[in-house]
Amino acid sequence: MNVSLAQRVFLLAYSPEKRRLLSRRHLGSTLQAAAMQDLREQGLIADDDGKVRATAARGATPGCDLAAALLTRIVASDRARPWRHWIKKGDRGATGLVGDQLKRERVIRFESHRFLGIVPGHRMLLRQPQLRGAATQAxxxxxxxxxxxxxxxxxxxxxxxxxYEGELRVVLGGRERRAAKGRVRELEAGLGPVPDALRRVVRDRNST
Incomplete structure (x- = not known):
């Protein structure tokens, strides 16, 4: 299957041991940044002096539900807005949107259980664990x-x-983050404005 960047990020945030998502503080914004990056790579949005502009190719429909929802909002906006705006706006619903699509595509499933035999809850299970393994290895x-x-x-x-910028410590802990910083900056040099915008969103949230 063609796994979107947002879906790959979602899978990175999943802990097979805990059977749930971890590193959730910035996950919604990180998923939206990933969807924005995909839209940019597909030529559906572009940078216009630090703001997001929908392009003439916007008639295409992204395969990722989150990217499609973001593109719809960008096209409908009354004015061009900064990248940070779209990474933050509506980010609380991003995790559910990506998870629902992965469930529909039979990548994940949920099962009911009771914590300590009393408190009801749900576990997330991977139907296709090789997809998370491939993302982690990449x-x-x-x-x-x-x-x-x-x-x-x-x-x-x-x-x-x-x-890295979304602080997914489930795959990049403190020591790994410190060692990776220089390398990540090299990688980001060719990725356009999205990683820097996500970094600013995370920094602002951490400072409050």
Whole structure:
């Protein structure tokens, strides 16, 4: 299946051991940034002096539900707005939107259980664990300093940048983040305005 960048980020945030999503503080914004990156790569949106502009190619329909919803809002907006605006706006619903699509596509499923035999809850299970494994492996391969940045696909570079800037500590803990910072900045140099916009959104939220 053709897995979108937002779906790959969602899978990175999933813990097979805990059977749930972790690193959720900035996950909604990170998923929206990933969807924006996909829209930019597809030529459906572009940067216009620091603001997002829908292009003439916007008649295309993204395969990712979150990207499609974002594009609809961008097209309907009464004026061009900064990248940070679209990364933040509506981010609370982003996780559910991506999760619902993955459930519909039979990548994940949910099962009911009772914590301590009393409190009802739900576990998230992967029907296709190889997709998370592939995303995780791609991120770690991208971070290897022996690989020339020029030979890394923008798709994998963007995945790594989103995991880093979105503080997905389930896959990049404190020590790994410190070691990866310089490499991530190299990767981001060719990715346009989205990673920097996500970094600013996360920084602003952490400061409140």
């Amino acid at each position: 991120m770690w391969d991208t971070l290897k300093p022996v690989r020339p940045v020029a030979r890394i696909s923008s798709r994998d570079a963007a995945l790594t940048a989103m995991a």
